[in-house]
Amino acid sequence: MILGQVRDMDVSQYKELFVTESQEYLATLNEQLLELENDPDNLELVTEIFRAAHTLKGMSATMGYDQLTGLAHEMENVLDQLRSGERKATPEIMDMLFSCLDTLGAMVEDIARDEPGSIDASQLVSALRTLRKPVPAVAPEADTAAHTPGGKRGTEEASEASLTAKEGTAAQRGEGELELDDELKRKYGAIPGVRILSLRVELDDACVLKSVRVFMIFKKLAQLGEVIASRPPMKDLEEEKFGYSFEVMIATRELPANIRKTLLSISEVKEANVEIVQEATAKEKEAKAPEKATEKAPISVAKKMQSVRVNISRLDKLMNRVGELVINRTRVSEIASGLETPELRAALDQTARLIEELQDEVMKTRMVPVEQIFNRFPRMVRDLAREQGKEIDFVVEGKEIELDRTILDEISDSLMHMLRNAVDHGIKTPEERKKRGKPPRGTVRLAAYRDRNYVAIEVEDDGEGINCDDVFTQAVKEGLISEQEVGQLSKSDLLRIISMPGFSTSAEVSGVSGRGVGMDVVRNKTEKLGGYVILESEPLKGTKITLRLPLALAIVQALMVEVAGEVYAVPMGTVRETSVVVPEDIRTVQNQEVIFLREETIPLLRLDQLLGCGHVLNGTQSFPVVINEVGPKLVALGVHSLIGQQEIVIGTLDEFLKGIEGFAGATILGTGRVALILDVPSLVSGMKKVGGRRR
Amino acid sequence: MEREGIERKGFFDREMQMVAFRVGKEDFAVDVMKVESVIPMADITRMPRAPEFVEGIINLRGQIIPLVDLAKRLGIEPGPRTESTRIVVVESGGVKVGLIVESPEVVKVSMEDLEASPGLVASDVESAFIKGIVKLSERLLIALDVDRILTDEEKDGIDRIEKG
The missing domain is CATH 1.20.120.160 (HPT domain)
Structure with a gap:
């Protein structure tokens, strides 16, 4: 029962x-x-x-x-x-x-x-x-x-007992009255706002799987209140030992009309009669709660109906189809431009607009608010802080910012690492903080915001900060860099050192141990997604790590360039500007060609050489360069010519070619030809040593 | 392994279809079940940093697939590209790949004409790629093991290139 x-x-x-x-x-x-x-x-x-x-x-x-x-x-x-x-x-x-x-x-x-x-x-x-x-x-x-x-067993016995008397032959057949003894009535009556209802549910004559309906009805009822008894008994209902109707008694805060509506929403429920056995006793402030409950329930039901769960792979497929459509559009437009038919042109314009809207809509379906993963963190930070006896105000900003679902899934672990680092190593205990003249409560901030075509996600703490020299010393100790190299390092190399695989994973207790845990993973993941990491830290003031991520994976703005007869796409995300370089302006510093642009020294990489297409950019001719921001550094890529900016659909290279570094994928141009998409951070990762720094 | 394909088909009808083609001076054949399509030479985009036998990447109806120069891959002397140069798109170890070949055609091969032993072939082709020999009335075809064209060793090769 x-x-x-x-x-x-x-x-x-x-x-x-x-x-x-x-x-x-x-x-x-x-x-x-x-x-x-x-x-x-x-x-x-x-x-x-x-x-x-x-x-x-x-x-x-x-x-x-x-x-x-x-x-x-x-x-x-x-x-x-x-x-x-x-x-x-x-x-x-x-x-x-x-x-x-x-x-x-x-x-x-x-x-x-x-x-x-x-x-x-x-x-x-x-x-x-x-x-x-x-x-x-x-x-x-x-x-x-x-x-x-x-105690439940007690209730069970009680209600069982209450019905035993009545449980004669009539009861078994589902006839007779379902009554409650006074004890139960008193008991539920004592809970403010709870009324006891008797429900008579009639199933459709055509109902085949009666037990399934019964199950669904009970499931729904359990959400609305507590089922006290049923007639015939539950066992008979399960075994379909009843005609087409049965009775249930329920203690609930819901209004009778709501219960009826819910029951009728279950398919094959023909009729549902609700009778009040005992009205709710409304007491003081409690009276308000049940009112609210009845108001709220239907809203949440309606909310559920408005969304559909879709497998992400379906969205991927849809996105790919739209991508192909975009490519085809460009192609058709190119053919049409050769023909003098204004009608065709007009029709194509219309089609292009529609495709654009379609593309937009599909992109939007893949976007989810960062809230979906941000919501896990307050709890994590709270638990960590309590465990370690730290006091932390965790501030979350920009929950509503949207990001492609795949990207969001991929960065979830990274954010966890970053927050963990902030709590474990950034913020100290209240006593230690006081000693440093800081407020005893530390602040960890997790914020998301839009930044042009990017979404930036920051994790900032007002904790210890990172001491560059400590990090460099540690790196030397671990044999990651040589003593001589340290002399050439500056603050902007901090991220690179910290995210070296193996850095500070040693158990050795030092001021910096643990600081870099997972940072290599964070950096790899982010760069794989077409984003990059920025690390800013001030000793004793705090640390801020920013992930800059593309909004969506599939379609990006890119600058198309030509090198040795091939077209390449440079995602606009890293492009800062373009310029033209005259050979006389090129200098060589530590075996690395550099150019000077305004106040900055920027390493120059000739794409033809980088991609192994020979040395075509040699000679006395000036050539265009694309200045890219890779993390805090600038890199100038020398190319033969600039074609222009356009939207490209990122196509993946299959397993066989995926392992080749330097490319983020390939895209199909309007002509039907394939163009490779450069992954600037990994393309230039070979020249980490002599980084161009902003002065 | 992949010989199963041949044997299973043979078991039921004692005859199978293969796509025969020429690379350099040699004749080859691949199981028709492994062939997805045969297309004319396409616009090839060079793929820097890829293994040498990868000619580039092409657009196969919206899908981007690698194109392999079979002559380079098999280590034989290449012939000139002609009007009858085609791309045979096959599935090699789960990956779609285009093979550059000459004059592909579909031939019917009786099971009796198929010999598994590669030892008999006097050829420069590395035996690893050879699955068997097909004896037709006027010519001898080398049955290629398509799945080995992009093998793990090759993938390792790519890793090495990447690191170097």
Whole structure:
């Protein structure tokens, strides 16, 4: 009669849905708990959290995941105490609630992997119970508390008992009245805002899989409240031992009309009659909460209906098709320009516009707000800080900025590394900070913003900063660079040294150990995506690491250049400007050709030589150069001629050619010919040594 | 391995189709099941830093694929490019690749004409690429193991070039 019994039904087909939905709920809970930590007296927030936990419990119960249900229930009880003002949201309670959330998350993961039950939550559960005990419970709360796994059995027995009397032959046939004994009535009646409803659900005569419908109905009901009893009993419902109608009794905060609407939204439910068995007792401030609940529920349903989950590979395919369309458009336009037919021209213009819009729309479907990954971090920073006894204000800015889904997925780990570094090594403990004359609370800032065709994501801390000399010494110690090299290094080489594979991975305790952990990964990932990393650090003031990432992977603005008869595309992301170089202006410094542009010394790389097409740019002729920004450095690429700027679709090179460094891919030109897209950072990585620095 | 293709087909109908072509002075054949299409010579874009036998990359109906100069790959003397030079697009180890060949045609090969032993061939072609010999009435075809054209050693080769 109680929901736990549904477990015998085949729930596997709903598992996936359950997993996704509960993960969504857990994410919301996480966010709300973080908010609550900063605003412990926000009762409205507590109510929301309570509701989310309750829904989660209901869902788990329907699916028969007892462990989840039990823990969610304990959590709900603690939340209930917060809600009633019996307890304050102290850091200890918050810690407990967070660990509940983590355990619940792990349990859901287990379910997703089909290995439920591997997690032992008994300690947590008993901790939660002890937490609750010392406070003398008021009558209604004590009753709700009876719903613990142990206590639940009590309820089960109670409701079972309440029905035994009636459970005669008539009951088995699904006839007769479903009645509740006074004890249960009192019990639920004591909870403010909860009413008891009796539902009579009639299924369509044509319904074949009655048990599935029953299951769905119970699942929905569990989200709306707590099912107290059913007639015929649950077991018979599962085994389809009923005609086409059955009765359910439910304790809920929802309005009867809402329940009816929800039931009728389930397919093959012909009719649903809702009767109020016991009206809710509205008490003081609590009266407001249920009102809000009824308001909110339909909105969230509507919200869900407006979006569709699409596999990312489908979007990739769609994007590729649109890319081909763009290429073909250019091609058709080129053919048309040779013909003197104004009608064709006009029609083509129209088509071009449409294709452009289509391209835009497809790009947008791939864009997701950075919020999707940013949301994981407040919790991570909080936990790390608490673990290490640090006080940190974590500021997140620009959550709404959108980025291509693939890029976002790829940088998630990088951001984690950067934030970890900031907390582990950047910010010191309050005492140490005070010694340095800083406020005891440190600040870590995670910000995203648009910067031309790029999205910049910054992680900044007001911590220790990085001492260049320490880093260089360490690098020498680790044999990454020689002593002589150190003399030539400056601050702008910091990133390069820190992101050297192997730097500071040693366990040696020094002022800089750990600073570079993962920085090589961060840098590689970012550059692979067509972006780059900027590191700024001031000893004792703080560190700022910026990732500059392209908005979207598939289509970029590029400067087309010609070298030895071949066309190459230079993504505009790194292009700063173009210029023309006269041979007399070229100087050689440390075996590296350089040019001077305004106040800057810029290393010159002749693309023909770099790409192995001979030495065509020699002689006395002047030639154009494309000045690129690679990280903080500038590099001038010498080319034969500049063709112009255009939008290109990045095509990937297959596995066989992917390993070749220097190219970000290839694109198909309007003529149908293929042009390689230069990956400037990796192309010039061979000349790291003599970097052109801004003066 | 890939001989399966030949054997399985042969098992059922004792006859298979192959695409025969010429490279330099030698005649070759590849299992028709491995051939995706045969196209005229295309506009080739040079691929710097690629292994020497990679002629470049081409646009195959919107897909960018590498083009291999078979003569260079097999280590035989190349013939001149003529009007009948074609690109045979094959799948080699999961990767689509174009092969530059002369006068491709489809031939029917009876299983009896197929010999697995490469030892019999007096040829400059490296035996690693040879899958067998096809004896037709007036000519001898070397059956190529398409999957080995872009082998792992080659991929390693690319890595080496990259680092060097």
